[in-house]
Amino acid sequence: MFATFTDKIIAGSSPAVLDALLKKTSRGVFDWKKRASFQNTVNYAYKNSAFYRKQFNNLNINPSKIKSPRDLGDFYTKPEDIINHAEDFLCCRPHTVFESSGTTGQNKRIYMTQDELNAIGKFVAAGLFLGGVTKKDNIINALDFCIWIPGIVTQKGLEQSKLFGITAGKIDPMEVYKRIERYKITVVIGEPTWLIKLTEIAETHGSLPLKLLIGGAEAMPENARGWMKDVWQGADVRMVYGTVESAGIIAFEPHDECGAYHIDENNFYVETVNTDSEGYGEVVFTTLNRRCMPLIRYKNHDISRIINEPCTCKLPFRRLAKLRGRTDEIVVTSGGNLYPLMFEEILKDVDGITRDWQIIFSSRGVKEVMELHLERAKDSIQEKIETQTFENIKTKYPDLWKNLSFKTFDTDFVYHTPNTLRNGRKLIRLIDKRNLS
Ligand SMILES: [Zn+2]
Incomplete structure (x- = not known):
């Protein structure tokens, strides 16, 4: 029945x-x-995996009695376990195996079978159709193909979708831009920073x-x-949320x-666990x-945060709010708990910065x-x-503002020239360098 739900989406695919399908899905x-x-x-897992057998035995967990995640109490798996x-x-x-990116030498490893990879592809294809892609669309997959996962997962999705697709990989965005017209590409999939570069090209050379x-x-x-x-x-510009560990798209x-x-x-x-008063907690x-x-x-x-209220789009699945950041990026300060999304909101419409x-x-x-630390455009006014920013x-x-106006901590603006802050694939947004005891 559930396989058919996905199959029906892929086969049907017209809005x-x-x-009609979503209306009758509860x-x-x-x-x-x-x-x-x-x-x-x-x-x-208890029957077939040495890790779970050992852990459950140590914690006296009887798997046949487990009905929901909460029944597992304090049992969690963590990045260290799969490192x-x-x-x-x-x-x-x-x-096959996928590894997390990273230069620590301690990468997370996720193994899977070919059948599992194909199944993930089916859900990726269904997700594309639910997001408004139709059989008439042509897609280019410009995600990276390497030991970490997004390129290949998207590729599996394209195979299942039976759409016309080009497997570009993460190449120079100009090369993709030049091919959009020739192949009548309507959908481009890539990393956000790569999509931004492609958009800068369109801004200079013309929209397609x-x-x-x-x-x-x-x-x-x-x-x-x-x-x-x-x-x-x-x-439209849309995002998907997935990690190497999820080996596909969680949401x-x-x-x-x-x-x-x-x-x-x-x-x-x-x-979500260890939730705060607003319902935000760590995703598990x-x-x-x-x-x-x-x-x-x-x-x-x-x-x-998990949003339980039904969505106007009729999709029966619960929603996950935009991520506030990572647990290791939340910084507890005298101004309260600060997180990356907060600064996204503060800085997003400030003129003159990148x-x-x-x-x-x-x-x-x-x-x-x-x-x-901001990248300031040449002609902007400091x-x-x-x-x-203060406005x-x-x-x-307002809580952060209150602390700022009391001067419980100082604020320094440090300016950089454009394209100098990011020197790796990901830019860490919040860094704590305080000497705390
Ligand atoms: Zn929705």
């Missing part, structure tokens, strides 16, 4: 067919399936009739979306009106269909200092940047 059916799959996964013991998780012989730009594998700067839509003259943004990601509750049981997920290397209650270190910025918390004597803090984050 009218999807609309969330209750998915919830029932989700609970059953969770129980199966726990029992299967140090990935192979102990295995329940069968894998066909794209319908959709889909970003993934890293966060999209808040102030980039509106600008991208303007340059591409109305094309996706099918429509602008959703205002958040819809969780793929066919494949993931997502919880369980894979429901992976049989080579299932992950049970994996702590993803991202901070978000989309790259970094906030460093440091100490000056006994005083805390919030250093705002004073105006600072006034606008935004005042209106959007």
Whole structure:
């Protein structure tokens, strides 16, 4: 039945067919399936994986009594587990492995079978159609193909979709731009920073009739979306949320009106733990269909909130709010708990700065200092940047403003020339360099 739901989406794929299908799909059916799959996964993992058997035995967990994630109490799997013991998780012989990017030499490893990879492709294809792609669209996949995952997963999705697609990989955006017209490309998939470069090319050389730009594998700067839509003259810009560990897409943004990601509750049981008063907590997920290397209650270190209210788009899946950042990026200061999304909101409409910025918390004597490292355009006015930033803090984050006006900590603006802050694939937004005891 559930395979048919995905198959029907891929086969149907016209907005009218999807609309009719979603109207008769109730969330209750998915919830029932989700609970059953969770129980199966726990029992299967105990039986087949050395890691889970050892952990459950140590904690006196009887898998046959586990009905929901909460029944597992304090049991979680963590990044350290799949850095140090990935192979102990295995329940069968894998066909391939993906690694997290990173230069620490301690990469996370996710193994899977070819069947699992194909199944992920099916859900990627279904996600594309739910997001407004139709059989008439032509797609270019410009995500990276390397030992980490997004290029190949998207490729599997393109194969299942049976659309016309080009497998470009992460090449010079100009090379893609030059081919958009020739191949009548309507959908471009790439990393947000790469999509931004492509958009800069379109801004200089002219817009082309794209319908959709889909970003993934890293966060999209808040102030980039509106600008991208303007340059591409109305094309939609959407993001998907996935990680190497999820080996696919945990949640996706099918429509602008959703205002958040819809969780793929066919494949993931997502919880948030240690939630604050606003309901934001650490994202924890369980894979429901992976049989080579299932992950049970994996702590993803991202901070978000689950939205239970039904969405106007009729998709039965719950939603996940825009990520606030990662648990290791939340900085506890005298100004409160500060997180990357907060600064995205503060800086997104400040004139004269680029989309790259970094906030460093440091100490000056006994005083805390919030250093705002900004890339300033040549002809911009420093004073105006600072006034606008403070205005935004005042209106959007009154608590932070209160502390700033009391001068419980200092604020320094540090200016850089454009394109100098980012020197790796990802720009760490919040850094804590305070000497705290
Ligand atoms: Zn929706």
